[in-house]
Amino acid sequence: MTLSSPWRTDFPALAALDAQGQTYLDNAATAQKPRAVLKALSAYYLNGAANVHRAQHLPADRATRAFEATRLGVARAFGAASPAQIVFTRGATEAFNLLAYGLERHVGAGDEIVVSALEHHANLLPWQQLAKRRGAQLVVLPLDDRGDIDLAAAAQRIGPRTRVLAVSQLSNVLGRWQPVAELAALARRQGAFSVVDGAQGAVHGRHDLAALGCDFYAFSSHKLFGPEGVGVLYGRETALAALAPWQFGGEMVREADYQDALFHDAPMGFEAGTPPVAGVIGLGAALDYLNGLDALALADHEAALHAALLTGLAGRDGIRLLGEPHTALACFRVDGVHHADLAHLLGEQGIAIRAGSHCAMPLYRRLGLDGAIRVSLAPYTDGDDLQRFFQALDRALELLR
Amino acid sequence: MSDSLPAPAQAALQAFADQPGWEQRARLLMQWGERLEPLDVAERDERHRVRGCESAVWLVAQRRGAGWQFRAASEARLLRGLLALLLARVDGLPAAELASLDLADWFARLGLSRQLSPSRSNGLNAVLARMRALIAEDGRATDGSPGAGPSENAPPGA
Ligand SMILES: Cc1ncc(COP(=O)(O)O)c(C=O)c1O
Numbered sequence: 001m002t003l004s005s006p007w008r009t010d011f012p013a014l015a016a017l018d019a020q021g022q023t024y025l026d027n028a029a030t031a032q033k034p035r036a037v038l039k040a041l042s043a044y045y046l047n048g049a050a051n052v053h054r055a056q057h058l059p060a061d062r063a064t065r066a067f068e069a070t071r072l073g074v075a076r077a078f079g080a081a082s083p084a085q086i087v088f089t090r091g092a093t094e095a096f097n098l099l100a101y102g103l104e105r106h107v108g109a110g111d112e113i114v115v116s117a118l119e120h121h122a123n124l125l126p127w128q129q130l131a132k133r134r135g136a137q138l139v140v141l142p143l144d145d146r147g148d149i150d151l152a153a154a155a156q157r158i159g160p161r162t163r164v165l166a167v168s169q170l171s172n173v174l175g176r177w178q179p180v181a182e183l184a185a186l187a188r189r190q191g192a193f194s195v196v197d198g199a200q201g202a203v204h205g206r207h208d209l210a211a212l213g214c215d216f217y218a219f220s221s222h223k224l225f226g227p228e229g230v231g232v233l234y235g236r237e238t239a240l241a242a243l244a245p246w247q248f249g250g251e252m253v254r255e256a257d258y259q260d261a262l263f264h265d266a267p268m269g270f271e272a273g274t275p276p277v278a279g280v281i282g283l284g285a286a287l288d289y290l291n292g293l294d295a296l297a298l299a300d301h302e303a304a305l306h307a308a309l310l311t312g313l314a315g316r317d318g319i320r321l322l323g324e325p326h327t328a329l330a331c332f333r334v335d336g337v338h339h340a341d342l343a344h345l346l347g348e349q350g351i352a353i354r355a356g357s358h359c360a361m362p363l364y365r366r367l368g369l370d371g372a373i374r375v376s377l378a379p380y381t382d383g384d385d386l387q388r389f390f391q392a393l394d395r396a397l398e399l400l401r
Numbered sequence: 402m403s404d405s406l407p408a409p410a411q412a413a414l415q416a417f418a419d420q421p422g423w424e425q426r427a428r429l430l431m432q433w434g435e436r437l438e439p440l441d442v443a444e445r446d447e448r449h450r451v452r453g454c455e456s457a458v459w460l461v462a463q464r465r466g467a468g469w470q471f472r473a474a475s476e477a478r479l480l481r482g483l484l485a486l487l488l489a490r491v492d493g494l495p496a497a498e499l500a501s502l503d504l505a506d507w508f509a510r511l512g513l514s515r516q517l518s519p520s521r522s523n524g525l526n527a528v529l530a531r532m533r534a535l536i537a538e539d540g541r542a543t544d545g546s547p548g549a550g551p552s553e554n555a556p557p558g559a
Contacts, residue, residue, distance in 0.1 A: 338456055338476055338477040338478065339455075339456075340455045340456040340476075340477040340479070340480060340524075341477050341478050341479050341480075343455070344427075344477075344479045344480075345423075345427055345479070348423035348426075348427065349423065355455060356455050370456070370457070370476075371455065371456075395424070399424060399427055399428065399431075400478070
């Protein structure tokens, strides 16, 4: 099997990276952009930028329509009944911070906020700090041997004092799908809000969030082949209504006086100030692009690539995989070799991978590890990329051992 | 300028100057790393740990008369090599000279400037920053007067 990618030429940066001698395998950190996104960005700027929702003139009209079209596109792609359930933020990280402030009044002293042991700092630290502000307790759900959130333990620990449950759909370290629907159901039974970190999960499927049953779901545009500076927060209507506004300024206010103000409901009430207009339009183009792909062919390609990656790693001596990744990535260590040394020599050979603790320091500590190497794939990755990676890996290990 | 280089630095320059390939450079780095004088277990402690490195790194600095003596260790072999090259350049220099030394230029002359790029988390930048902080702190403490006697430094909050 040659494992060529029919989508590679849709992403102009891949040819540029090839020409620079770079093999890009850090897709879980951020993804390259299809031509459609670049075109949408330049069309917006070339035809006349304008602020959204504020003016009566034609450019504003055009910008607002394009901006709101993305909201509608996101709502449709993720199974939201209404575009009003989609709030634009500056990224997934900002979405979790929005939630940790917006839900603050629902968390009191002695209450519990539940996260899992595999959370990215972005979906851990806002909750940790909320717990500190409110004198609440942060409860950490343990993982089983494969690296999944242990549902039996979760059922014990999600209890009547739980106010918020915040968990990742797909781990950026272990690459495993987590049982978020089951966990959200456990939270619902206790009257707790459920928050799902879809930063990695959204890249590998536009999930029906109504069916998933969570209250909130967040992801970043830049990992989903769109521009940086844009995040999406989906909320169930009643959950959004429970949020207090957190950032204050233009456009989120319905009525303002010197001493008091009234605020809009979601989504506008949570989009203070000028939003990243071009970025949101670019995200819309990324979603349109993804919608136009043959989903089955894409899934086959990703599965074949991932299998080839795992097979290649398994065929080499002394390589230890972290967990048993389902998709898209693999984190590994090599016996007797420091991951920083390996990263150094892969970098020397033009292999762009990620070494370290991948913004999940507590998880690494729990695994008893100081870091690992992560290889992460994308639709435009092909068999040649993997071959170059394995060649570089072999040469690096030859030098280091 | 090269005439004023300490002898170990001269040697480093000669060794690295004509290493065009990454493999030769890596081999040489590892060889240099082996030369680092090991730290005692007791010295590999929180006080000497340099934060902001991908691998654990320790830096021990001692004031020796008008100069400094540095020792360093790391778990990563290539970083050990970079540390050895750093120490080859700075060891024994008078404090005043050390404070104004352009270390980025030093690594550039060795053909290793990429190891100092801001996106690198290999720790060399953090080690340099720690070194500068130690020197600046010492400069303030002794008001610039050398010969304050041997003192072992640890930064605040280490
Ligand atoms: C699982 C997970 N959650 C959250 C984030 C944070 O995303 P961003 O930095 O785009 O806000 C990331 C990105 O690294 C991630 O992998």
